[in-house]
Amino acid sequence: MLSKNKQKFILSLNRKKIREQNELFVAEGHKLVSDLLSSKCLTSIIIGTSQWLDANKALIPGNCEVIESKHDEIKKVSALKSPPDVIAVFKQQKVELDIKQLNDQLCIFLDEVQDPGNLGTIVRLADWFGIKTIICSSNCADIYNPKTIQSTMGAISRVNVHYSDSSDFLSSYSQLGLPVYGTFLDGDNLYNKELSSKGLIIMGNEGKGISKEVEQFINQRLYIPPFPANEPTSESLNVSVATAITCAEFRRQNN
Amino acid sequence: MLSKNKQKFILSLNRKKIREQNELFVAEGHKLVSDLLSSKCLTSIIIGTSQWLDANKALIPGNCEVIESKHDEIKKVSALKSPPDVIAVFKQQKVELDIKQLNDQLCIFLDEVQDPGNLGTIVRLADWFGIKTIICSSNCADIYNPKTIQSTMGAISRVNVHYSDSSDFLSSYSQLGLPVYGTFLDGDNLYNKELSSKGLIIMGNEGKGISKEVEQFINQRLYIPPFPANEPTSESLNVSVATAITCAEFRRQNN
Numbered sequence: 001m002l003s004k005n006k007q008k009f010i011l012s013l014n015r016k017k018i019r020e021q022n023e024l025f026v027a028e029g030h031k032l033v034s035d036l037l038s039s040k041c042l043t044s045i046i047i048g049t050s051q052w053l054d055a056n057k058a059l060i061p062g063n064c065e066v067i068e069s070k071h072d073e074i075k076k077v078s079a080l081k082s083p084p085d086v087i088a089v090f091k092q093q094k095v096e097l098d099i100k101q102l103n104d105q106l107c108i109f110l111d112e113v114q115d116p117g118n119l120g121t122i123v124r125l126a127d128w129f130g131i132k133t134i135i136c137s138s139n140c141a142d143i144y145n146p147k148t149i150q151s152t153m154g155a156i157s158r159v160n161v162h163y164s165d166s167s168d169f170l171s172s173y174s175q176l177g178l179p180v181y182g183t184f185l186d187g188d189n190l191y192n193k194e195l196s197s198k199g200l201i202i203m204g205n206e207g208k209g210i211s212k213e214v215e216q217f218i219n220q221r222l223y224i225p226p227f228p229a230n231e232p233t234s235e236s237l238n239v240s241v242a243t244a245i246t247c248a249e250f251r252r253q254n255n
Numbered sequence: 256m257l258s259k260n261k262q263k264f265i266l267s268l269n270r271k272k273i274r275e276q277n278e279l280f281v282a283e284g285h286k287l288v289s290d291l292l293s294s295k296c297l298t299s300i301i302i303g304t305s306q307w308l309d310a311n312k313a314l315i316p317g318n319c320e321v322i323e324s325k326h327d328e329i330k331k332v333s334a335l336k337s338p339p340d341v342i343a344v345f346k347q348q349k350v351e352l353d354i355k356q357l358n359d360q361l362c363i364f365l366d367e368v369q370d371p372g373n374l375g376t377i378v379r380l381a382d383w384f385g386i387k388t389i390i391c392s393s394n395c396a397d398i399y400n401p402k403t404i405q406s407t408m409g410a411i412s413r414v415n416v417h418y419s420d421s422s423d424f425l426s427s428y429s430q431l432g433l434p435v436y437g438t439f440l441d442g443d444n445l446y447n448k449e450l451s452s453k454g455l456i457i458m459g460n461e462g463k464g465i466s467k468e469v470e471q472f473i474n475q476r477l478y479i480p481p482f483p484a485n486e487p488t489s490e491s492l493n494v495s496v497a498t499a500i501t502c503a504e505f506r507r508q509n510n
Binding site: 121124153158226227228240244245248249252254255 | 410483
């Protein structure tokens with residue numbers, strides 16, 4: 001039975017400030033919760049139907065609070081259209097960013113990506129393409145926003161997401177001597193470039209693209225060519241779509 | 256000045272039933288509205304600030320209702336966080352689908368894509384990749400949903416979107432003798448296939464993928480390979496991301 005107080009607490013975690021104070025976040029639904037339970041994430045509370053709890057005994061760690069609930073109780077704290085069989089609260093992961101360890105990886109830097117859904121979708125596709133580290137500028141959407149967590153579809157358990165001041169991070173990263181890529185409308189055709197298996201791919205804000213502050217660190221300007229060339233078309237692509245096409249081409253070339 | 260009645264009417268267009276009865280849809284913001292005003296779309300109402308109306312005189316057709324409004328009035332009918340300078344109501348476009356005309360094109364068929372944002376993002380990327388026709392199964396999201404329209408970022412003025420019963424459309428399409436592609440977890444590596452410049456790319460529902468009913472029409476099964484192969488990763492990609500990667504590869508090969 002889910003108490004009124006507990007309901008209030010779960011719902012309060014919709015607010016970034018409360019999430020940060022408690023260092024917690026909420027995940028909903030079997031797929032996402034079971035992925036997180038099987039990961040290194042620490043679990044704080046599991047609210048599940050008796051059927052779900054019975055069927056997933058092996059996944060439930062010993063030291064967390066388990067609350068058996070009916071669907072109509074779960075509905076009260078759920079953000080989904082149809083209430084799921086399980087909602088869980090996890091501890092936020094604080095992994096120190098060691099820039100030196102990025103020297104043999106392909107990583108993504110996000111410059112003010114503001115839509116929580118875009119951020120979650122990018123984490124999910126980074127996972128697909130074996131990109132283990134995403135660095136977000138401080139003004140990006142919050143990775144622990146419920147919409148972001150749901151859009152990752154569990155990929156958040158396999159990809160490390162860090163927040164950093166853009167200039168601080170990029171100045172340090174530059175010292176690795178690796179290519180720093182960004183997509184621009186006046187860049188070089190992505191398909192005519194030899195793309196490295198290591199380096200940084202920078203993607204910009206939904207409306208404004210890559211900021212001047214960040215642009216100065218980019219030494220490889222890329223462009224996703226429209227088809228056919230030189231016909232009227234959309235001015236740009238959605239940022240998660242552009243990230244996907246770019247990452248896919250990096251991996252195609254280096255497979 | 257925006258009357259109470261007009262406000263009510265604009266807001267009522269959030270509902271699919273009312274949109275269909277009136278054959279109208281709403282678009283917000285300078286970029287989207289000006290793209291639609293410059294297209295073949297017929298305009299019914301323009302609600303703009305005096306500054307916007309002054310600056311965009313040349314775009315405003317003679318036979319539509321023009322309402323000069325203040326930002327705080329526009330706010331009352333806007334779905335956006337910060338109210339835009341202009342909101343407009345357009346006539347829904349009803350273009351007859353002539354299947355024979357698809358025989359020299361690359362087209363997309365969407366099988367129950369339900370998220371309005373995904374649908375809009377797919378229209379936008381189709382425009383980028385020169386795909387002029389999208390056919391949606393009857394149970395897809397509504398192209399005229401305000402979220403869909405906003406996500407197209409104006410591409411809706413350049414891409415024709417049709418709705419059809421899946422079997423009806425696909426049976427007729429099959430008679431063209433063109434390749435019908437679909438993405439599956441057991442398909443052939445996208446990058447090892449010779450992809451045609453004409454044919455149909457089928458993308459499936461966010462949770463369930465491509466339905467059995469639709470699958471029987473597919474004669475080319477594709478797969479977007481994760482990187483590296485055979486390591487634990489996400490089960491799938493977001494549908495708009497998967498569509499983007501697939502379309503990009505078709506166009507890369509045929510450029």
